[in-house]
Amino acid sequence: MFNSTEREEKAYLSSINELIEDKYVKISSSLNGSSQDIAEMKKEFWENIADMDGAEKAANREQIHSVISSSENTADIKRDLEKLRNSPYFARIDYKDDSGRLPVYIGIKGFRDEETKKSLISDWRAPISSVFYDCEIGPASFNTPDGVNEGHLELKRQYKISSGEMQYMIESNISIDDEVLQKELSSTSDEKMKNIVATIQKEQNEVIRNENAGVLIIQGAAGSGKTSIALHRIAFMLYRYKNTISSSDMLVLSPNKVFGNYISNVLPELGEDNIQEIGFEEIAVDVLGKKVKFQSFAEQVSSLLEENDPEERGRIEYKSTVGFLDMLDDYLSNLERDYFKAQDVKLGGVVLPATKITAYMAGLPEMPLKKKMDKTARDMARRMKDFFEKKHREWKTEYAAEMKRKIEAMFQFRSTMEVYENFYTFIGRPELFRLLPKRMLEYSDVFPMAYTKIAFESIADYGYVRHLLVDEMQDYTPVQYAVIGKLFRCKMTILGDSNQAVNPYSASSIEKISSVFPESECIRLCKSYRSTIEISDFAQAISTNPDIVPVERHGELPVVYGCETEKIQTERIRKIIDGFRTGSYKNLGIICRTQRMAEELYGQLKGEDSVSLLDFTSTEFTDGIIITSAHMSKGLEFDQVLIPNVSDHEYHTVMDQKMLYVACTRAMHKLDLTYVGEKTRWIL
Ligand SMILES: Nc1ncnc2c1ncn2[C@@H]1O[C@H](COP(=O)(O)OP(=O)(O)OP(=O)(O)O)[C@@H](O)[C@H]1O
Numbered sequence: 001m002f003n004s005t006e007r008e009e010k011a012y013l014s015s016i017n018e019l020i021e022d023k024y025v026k027i028s029s030s031l032n033g034s035s036q037d038i039a040e041m042k043k044e045f046w047e048n049i050a051d052m053d054g055a056e057k058a059a060n061r062e063q064i065h066s067v068i069s070s071s072e073n074t075a076d077i078k079r080d081l082e083k084l085r086n087s088p089y090f091a092r093i094d095y096k097d098d099s100g101r102l103p104v105y106i107g108i109k110g111f112r113d114e115e116t117k118k119s120l121i122s123d124w125r126a127p128i129s130s131v132f133y134d135c136e137i138g139p140a141s142f143n144t145p146d147g148v149n150e151g152h153l154e155l156k157r158q159y160k161i162s163s164g165e166m167q168y169m170i171e172s173n174i175s176i177d178d179e180v181l182q183k184e185l186s187s188t189s190d191e192k193m194k195n196i197v198a199t200i201q202k203e204q205n206e207v208i209r210n211e212n213a214g215v216l217i218i219q220g221a222a223g224s225g226k227t228s229i230a231l232h233r234i235a236f237m238l239y240r241y242k243n244t245i246s247s248s249d250m251l252v253l254s255p256n257k258v259f260g261n262y263i264s265n266v267l268p269e270l271g272e273d274n275i276q277e278i279g280f281e282e283i284a285v286d287v288l289g290k291k292v293k294f295q296s297f298a299e300q301v302s303s304l305l306e307e308n309d310p311e312e313r314g315r316i317e318y319k320s321t322v323g324f325l326d327m328l329d330d331y332l333s334n335l336e337r338d339y340f341k342a343q344d345v346k347l348g349g350v351v352l353p354a355t356k357i358t359a360y361m362a363g364l365p366e367m368p369l370k371k372k373m374d375k376t377a378r379d380m381a382r383r384m385k386d387f388f389e390k391k392h393r394e395w396k397t398e399y400a401a402e403m404k405r406k407i408e409a410m411f412q413f414r415s416t417m418e419v420y421e422n423f424y425t426f427i428g429r430p431e432l433f434r435l436l437p438k439r440m441l442e443y444s445d446v447f448p449m450a451y452t453k454i455a456f457e458s459i460a461d462y463g464y465v466r467h468l469l470v471d472e473m474q475d476y477t478p479v480q481y482a483v484i485g486k487l488f489r490c491k492m493t494i495l496g497d498s499n500q501a502v503n504p505y506s507a508s509s510i511e512k513i514s515s516v517f518p519e520s521e522c523i524r525l526c527k528s529y530r531s532t533i534e535i536s537d538f539a540q541a542i543s544t545n546p547d548i549v550p551v552e553r554h555g556e557l558p559v560v561y562g563c564e565t566e567k568i569q570t571e572r573i574r575k576i577i578d579g580f581r582t583g584s585y586k587n588l589g590i591i592c593r594t595q596r597m598a599e600e601l602y603g604q605l606k607g608e609d610s611v612s613l614l615d616f617t618s619t620e621f622t623d624g625i626i627i628t629s630a631h632m633s634k635g636l637e638f639d640q641v642l643i644p645n646v647s648d649h650e651y652h653t654v655m656d657q658k659m660l661y662v663a664c665t666r667a668m669h670k671l672d673l674t675y676v677g678e679k680t681r682w683i684l
Pocket residue numbers: 181184185194196199200201204220221222223224225226227228229496497500529530634635636637665
């Protein structure tokens with residue numbers, strides 16, 4: 001067998017390292033050379049520009065651009081080689097098929113021998129690499145663009161290589177759910193999310209390589225790798241469609257800036273550029289305009305947690321149903337029939353009969369009513385102007401504006417806001433629309449109003465986006481998805497966990513979302529990788545998800561500290577912090593029920609070293625001790641988590657239960673909780 005012993009493998013690794021180093025040195029010097037060339041070409045251009053005619057200037061510019069673009073490509077290759085220098089590959093498969101091919105080494109990027117042109121390392125996204133993720137020793141196959149390749153897998157080996165040195169090598173006969181995965185999961189967290197290429201599991205690989213779904217919805221338990229997989233899926237697509245899609249064609253709809261920062265390492269680690277991100281509230285501003293003021297999602301969550309007003313809850317719940325979207329659709333599709341009454345228009349003594357307006361509008365193709373009225377006014381004014389000219393009558397320029405005004409007046413409402421407000425009269429529930437002080441919209445009205453605006457006025461969509469990634473799907477309502485459906489006409493990956501809704505009154509399940517995207521494909525992921533069995537079981541007792549299967553990894557039991565007084569609780573918190581400081585974990589998340597409580601605790605602990613507060617204005621996720629709210633902690637993870645104040649006074653509603661579940665499931669290795677008084681009902 002080729003490289004059968006560890007010694008042979010190590011020698012082979014050295015030979016590969018040499019080839020990589022060789023190429024790296026060549027590329028670096030050619031890059032230095034092209035930087036000098038570009039500088040000289042630019043200098044020459046500016047020195048001679050006065051003597052050049054237009055065509056010469058254009059030709060010179062073109063030449064400079066082409067050298068720049070080729071050196072950008074070289075810089076990309078250099079970046080890839082830097083990754084390979086550290087760890088050229090992480091796996092090997094010996095796959096035998098009719099063409100007789102045998103060992104395939106798999107790495108983050110592909111690498112070939114310059115002289116022989118032979119592929120030495122296969123990119124983890126290449127078709128053959130899927131054998132590593134999908135197959136066990138024995139008959140095996142993989143999909144290629146030309147069909148299925150049938151063969152036989154004879155060996156599967158995994159390596160841990162860092163700084164060019166082999167740390168270990170493991171023969172893995174069954175799945176990748178073995179020693180390497182255990183080692184990866186037991187290590188302390190990195191500051192940011194990391195790539196999982198070496199241990200992607202079979203069911204995860206299926207999601208990553210799914211090319212057919214227009215809209216792919218992933219419901220996955222806490223810690224099941226949804227976010228990781230979605231990012232690897234993006235990297236896969238950038239590889240698979242490299243000639244037609246680039247990272248600038250992709251967009252991630254993320255819950256906040258910290259989350260965006262937290263996931264920002266994965267694509268660069270995979271050798272791809274990061275993709276742009278946007279938040280739902282930015283979309284709302286794009287649609288509604290800067291003048292419309294509205295409550296943020298975080299403010300809505302805080303208000304529910306702090307006020308717990310049943311009427312507010314009722315309004316939110318009502319607007320989060322699929323039925324609500326159906327009613328809004330029904331109302332908006334009949335605006336013209338129900339609220340537009342054509343009338344005769346008299347201009348300069350000539351009458352345009354209402355019947356003509358009605359007939360003209362009926363002949364127009366489907367378009368938002370406001371556009372239809374504008375077009376009708378323009379076209380009617382043009383026709384009347386022709387008529388005036390034929391009859392030698394004077395056509396005054398202001399008649400066109402008058403026509404527009406008169407046609408607009410045939411519609412019962414002046415603005416999108418009026419149209420939206422009337423919807424509640426239409427459904428006989430005017431009490432469900434409440435403006436906050438200073439005419440601010442409640443958050444639950446923001447997207448129904450945006451949907452109304454798109455239906456009534458139409459607005460520019462995000463036509464440039466070819467793939468949209470929506471994370472934390474459970475926190476968005478059917479109307480929000482309907483808005484997304486109108487604005488993004490591209491492929492989508494939507495992921496989340498209905499068990500982690502930070503506002504259970506407006507949470508969306510996979511069923512709700514797929515009813516908005518009937519063509520979607522839905523996938524459920526049940527295996528959970530983040531937390532130890534002990535932490536997973538503890539979280540399960542708070543909010544049970546019968547489908548969850550935690551990866552077999554053990555750790556300390558979570559500890560719930562009952563404290564007699566607030567002072568004793570603060571002392572306990574300080575003790576836990578001291579323990580963290582002397583231990584080996586890199587980060588400790590102190591997760592409070594609300595942002596206000598997080599701020600209070602931060603105030604109390606301010607004297608402590610390297611404690612930082614994470615709120616909705618934060619932009620970065622850092623190592624150390626972080627105090628934050630359960631809402632803000634969504635999507636993040638910590639080696640160790642401390643949840644203070646888990647008394648029944650603080651945590652008693654269904655919403656509190658969800659918050660507690662989210663907070664507990666952020667912990668990878670260690671979880672502590674403290675309370676004063678009576679322990680919350682959600683902990684047994
Ligand atoms: N195949 C895998 N190999 C190694 N680690 C994995 C694998 N899948 C997931 N993980 C790890 O599990 C943790 C959770 O992953 P991720 O944050 O993507 O899950 P999630 O489903 O989005 O979580 P949540 O919904 O709870 O925020 C991360 O540390 C990730 O690296």
